[in-house]
Amino acid sequence: MQDDGVPFDDRGLAYGDGVFETVLVRDGRPLLWDAHVARLRRGCERLGIPCPEHDLPAALPGRAGSGLAVLKLIVTRGSGGRGYLPPVEPQPRYRWRVTPFAPRETAWREGVTIRLCDLRLARQPALAGIKHLNRLENVMARREWDDPAIAEGVLLDTEGHVVETTSMNLFWHRAGRWETPALDACGVAGTLREGLRERLPIAVVTAGVDALMQADSLWVGNSVQGLWPVRRLLDARGVERQAWPVPSTSARILQDAAHELLGYPRLTD
Structure with missing residues (x-):
């Protein structure tokens, strides 16, 4: 047609x-x-x-x-x-x-399950950060599962560094500080990620999957859906790698800041 x-x-x-x-x-x-x-x-x-x-x-x-x-x-x-x-x-x-548009409000409160993807992102600094039209890597990664219970897939680069998910940025709290992956070799620098970094001390780190295992809480988010807490992380075969409880009020500081930027409700009120 x-x-x-x-x-x-x-x-x-x-x-x-x-x-x-x-x-x-x-x-x-x-x-x-x-x-x-x-x-x-x-x-x-x-x-x-x-x-x-x-x-x-x-x-x-x-x-x-x-x-x-x-x-x-x-x-x-x-x-x-x-x-x-x-x-x-x-x-x-x-x-x-x-x-x-209607956001997934239950995901704000109850959290989501995500998985690791087999596909690895190519490292190309000339295209890193921008939202170019060639998203074939994301399309191929998203084809790896069709279970509606899995909300997102975590993408690593060819050197094993955590980068992002198929359509969201990643954030986690580890050893007393907030962290997000470096995006200088690949990945999309989200506008919500930028807004949060202007409001809160969020360290940009180069890290592997072990950093997610060490986190007190893990979050995925973008400028349309807001921020979702991650409850379960699965590997590419569907085996659970890590689980987290529903975040407490004190752990939702990042989500509150994100939702203030987007006009979504604070869950700590």
């Missing part, structure tokens, strides 16, 4: 040549918007694509009214060039869609 809105020779379709953002919108207002725009600009600059204007949401057609919605914004290099060689003067193509 042909999509008349995206030409066959669009470089985003052909090569994943572009970037995207997924933004939580509350009552018509995009949240963490400055951080999303900054990451979009970093991605465009890294790839050499002219970036859209900062005030783009004001021109979005069909933008959400009251309630929660998700805005997905895609920027491709457009058409042109010869094979992999991009055009000298790209004419970017922008696509966006706003859809209603």
Whole structure:
């Protein structure tokens, strides 16, 4: 079926040549918007694509009214060039869609089960941190399970370092401090992760799976769903590697900060 809105020779379709953002919108207002725009600009600059204007949401057609919605914004290099060689003067193509959204509130309170993935992320510093369109590693990792009871899969890089999950960043509390994986070789630097690092002392570390085993609590989160506590960590065969109790009120400081940024309720009230 042909999509008349995206030409066959669009470089985003052909090569994943572009970037995207997924933004939580509350009552018509995009949240963490400055951080999303900054990451979009970093991605465009890294790839050499002219970036859209900062005030783009004001021109979005069909933008959400009251309630929660998700805005997905895609920027491709457009058409042109010869094979992999991009055009000298790209004419970017922008696509966006706003859809209603409801978060998984039970996951906030009760926590989730996650697993380790077999797939290993390639280390490519030139693409690290940005949200580029070529997400085949994440797609392949997500194909590893179809059990709805498993919420996410943990991704390591080819050197065995913990990086992220298939669609969320990782955080844990260990030896009296908050930690999150370094993302200088691969992975997506989430806007919620950035906002939390501005508010709380979160150490950026290079660590293996053993760090998760040593953690008092483990969390996964992004700028759409908020922060979920992890109750069980399974290996790729489904065998439990570690389990954690429901976090106490004092252990939810990171979640409270995340939900304040996104307008979600504090669970310590």
